[in-house]
Amino acid sequence: MKKAIDVRGLRKSFKNTEVLKGVDLEVKQGEIFALLGSNGAGKTTMVRILTTLLKQDGGTATVDGHDIASQPEKVRNSISLTGQFAAVDEILTGRENLIMIAKLRHLAHPRQVADDLLTRFGLTEAADRKPSTYSGGMRRRLDIALSLVGKPRIIFLDEPTTGLDPEARIEVWKIVKELAKSGTTVFLTTQYLEEAEQLADRIAILHEGRIIASGTLAELKKLFPSVKVEYVEKQPTLEEIFLAIIGKKEAI
Ligand SMILES: Nc1ncnc2c1ncn2[C@@H]1O[C@H](COP(=O)(O)OP(=O)(O)OP(=O)(O)O)[C@@H](O)[C@H]1O
Numbered sequence: 001m002k003k004a005i006d007v008r009g010l011r012k013s014f015k016n017t018e019v020l021k022g023v024d025l026e027v028k029q030g031e032i033f034a035l036l037g038s039n040g041a042g043k044t045t046m047v048r049i050l051t052t053l054l055k056q057d058g059g060t061a062t063v064d065g066h067d068i069a070s071q072p073e074k075v076r077n078s079i080s081l082t083g084q085f086a087a088v089d090e091i092l093t094g095r096e097n098l099i100m101i102a103k104l105r106h107l108a109h110p111r112q113v114a115d116d117l118l119t120r121f122g123l124t125e126a127a128d129r130k131p132s133t134y135s136g137g138m139r140r141r142l143d144i145a146l147s148l149v150g151k152p153r154i155i156f157l158d159e160p161t162t163g164l165d166p167e168a169r170i171e172v173w174k175i176v177k178e179l180a181k182s183g184t185t186v187f188l189t190t191q192y193l194e195e196a197e198q199l200a201d202r203i204a205i206l207h208e209g210r211i212i213a214s215g216t217l218a219e220l221k222k223l224f225p226s227v228k229v230e231y232v233e234k235q236p237t238l239e240e241i242f243l244a245i246i247g248k249k250e251a252i
């Protein structure tokens with residue numbers, strides 16, 4: 001299968017701190033890929049580099065077949081980004097936010113594009129209110145809807161459900177699954193292991209500047225054979241695998 005993202009030896013330092021020390025990863029077309037890591041691991045830095053907002057110090061990466069350093073415009077045409085912090089405009093209504101982005105993307109029928117996305121995200125009733133009146137889950141839905149204007153091939157979601165309650169989180173998971181079903185490649189970062197477990201076709205763990213493990217959930221589970229306790233088989237959870245891999249073995 002064709003690669004949507006291909007990262008080789010990516011490096012990035014801020015002053016004297018080396019945040020990325022040679023990251024390698026691949027994301028296949030149409031899959032949901034989760035980058036897992038603790039606070040400060042470098043997840044947002046990775047996303048900012050892959051979305052051309054930040055330049056790497058070393059290594060290479062292609063996104064949708066385009067080199068991020070030499071073809072940033074082409075990369076930007078193929079992607080969208082929903083950042084860790086909402087990018088919703090507070091003065092405009094939900095509908096106006098969508099129309100504005102559709103116009104910025106030079107789409108032919110901005111009002112129709114907005115209406116379609118409002119329906120798809122269950123925001124039609126709230127469409128003519130300002131986002132300041134929305135719940136956290138509704139704001140996230142609007143934020144993701146905004147990033148879908150213009151049908152990007154690859155979508156980056158940086159911690160899409162941080163701060164949401166379980167119900168709103170499940171709503172976002174549903175949206176992400178539907179996106180992937182429709183053929184969009186999803187690159188998401190999360191600190192929630194359950195989120196990766198629920199959503200991701202493949203998972204990579206970023207720790208101390210490198211990818212220290214990657215694969216499907218089943219492959220990661222194989223790294224840690226199930227433990228037998230009084231004849232009851234216990235499968236390790238992704239959380240246990242994660243903590244064990246990053247060296248907090250007492251967690252198992
Ligand atoms: N512009 C910057 N200048 C200096 N240091 C930075 C800058 N951006 C990030 N860092 C540092 O790089 C490290 C990685 O940050 P990053 O935001 O990528 O982590 P993260 O994995 O997204 O964390 P979180 O889960 O908290 O969002 C942190 O130590 C952070 O302080």
Ligand SMILES: [Mg+2]
Nearest residue numbers: 043044045084
């Ligand atoms: Mg972050």
